[in-house]
Amino acid sequence: MKKRLFLWLLSLPVMSYCQYYVGHDLSYPITEYVSDNSFYAGKVDTDGSSYIHVANLIKFTSNGTVSLGFGNNGIAPVIPVVYNVSSIGINDQYVYLGSNTKIGKYDKSSGAPDLSFGVNGVATILYGVGKIYAHPNSSLFAENYGKIIKLLPNGQKDNSFSIDANKDYYVIGNSIYVINSQSNSIYYIKKYDLNGVQDIQYGNGGSLQVSNWIFDKINGELYVEESSGITRYTSSGVLDTTFGNGGNVQVSFPGLINCIISDSNNNILFFGGSASAANNKSMIVRLKRNGALDNTFNNGTHIYVFPGEGSIKDVSLLDDNTYVCIEGMRHYRFGGFATRTNKYLRTQDRSKIQTLSVKDVNVTKTNVLQVYPSPATDFIKIGTGKNDKITKVNIYAITGDLVLSTDKSEIDIKHLLTGTYMIEANLNGDIYKNKFIKK
Secondary structure (H helix, E strand, C coil), X not given: CHHHHHHHHHHXXXXXXXXXXXXXXXXXCCCEEEECCCCCCXXXXXXCCEXXXXXXXXXXXXXXXXXXXXXXXXXXXXXXXXXXXXXXEECCCEEEEEECCEEEEEECCCCCECCCCCEXXXXXXXXXXXXXXXXXXXXXXXXXXXXXXXXXXXXXXXXXXXXXXXXXXXXXXXXXXXXXECCCCCEEXXXXXXXXXXXXXXXXXXXXXXXXXXXXXXXXXXXXXXXXEEEEECCCCCECCCCCECXXXXXCCXXXXXXXXXXXCCCEEEEXXXXXXXXXEEEEEEECCCCCECCCCECCXXXXXXXXXCEEEEEEEEECXXXXXXXXXXXXXXXXXXXXXXXXEEECCHHHEECCCHHHCCCCCCCECEEECCCECCEEEEECCCCCCEEEXXXXXXXXXXXXXXXXCEEECCCCCCEEEEEXXXXXXXXXXXXXXXX
């Protein structure tokens, strides 16, 4: 009997806990372009290829290499009148560049201009062009002096179509969500179909009042970040009470949210970060469909943050664990604005990615920083046992957020919350790291 029981136990499937880690894909070459004045326009296609406009239009494959079949070895010369590009739109066949009062149209595979569009490949829009969106049905939408206009495939304006939108708009599926501002803190969202007909069932009598907005690029659900956390509305503008506690989840984000995408398992991915001279960082946060924190996402947490990387501006999911991005960051070395492509993986194989978190700091004899006491309540002291001059000390929370910078060897930590922190110090040009616990 005991032998049969033992054999039966051996036949059961082995259950194991699989730890995942998120980080930059080390096989993906980051290509970066720096401008003195502003970020370059960039866009990621659904297949993971990406486009950046830097004087000319450059295309990268989903693996980060230049797409050699596009234009001349990956660079397509743009029509001269289309310059200072501020927006890029992509559909199944074409790439559109919006600049000042001009829109240019280019073949997505070859990079050749479509000379049948407008006049010799360029449509001229009176009063200027803002954000553009290329729909798969070949319609092109553009911001134009407080309105959304639609262009036909030949570049002519569809005079039967016009929607007021003085703040922003999103085209998701076959719906257009427009945002109009009444003041700096009050905005109204309305929903239209692709012909410009308003959905009067959306929200409350056809309109929804919010304090801010960011839409899920896949399903049109609306997220509003508030002091109490984040609130979700359905694509019909109704508060989604299945999300968190009555529609609200109390969660803080270690950066600005720029993009939201639901994956195939209905997990919600928030992409963004910050791009300032003092604080560049990329951010990815994953919640479950019901708003619960997904602590299986990255090394036991629901957050990935990497200080020093760029804020994620646009993203496409190749699969649930692979994200190709356009990032923007303020560049210390060149003193300008850097725009670049990047790719993130969620994987069990840490050798494939570059990661950074408090849990991941590997302190060796060559970079050990003496920190005492630990645990500490009010102050910590740091050093290396040598007469080193401290240039800068940074302290990071477990999320990767920079919470304190100083040039002192005795540091006041009374204001820090209880938890584990990473400390990084520049002493005589060398970097030293360690962890400490605030109690």
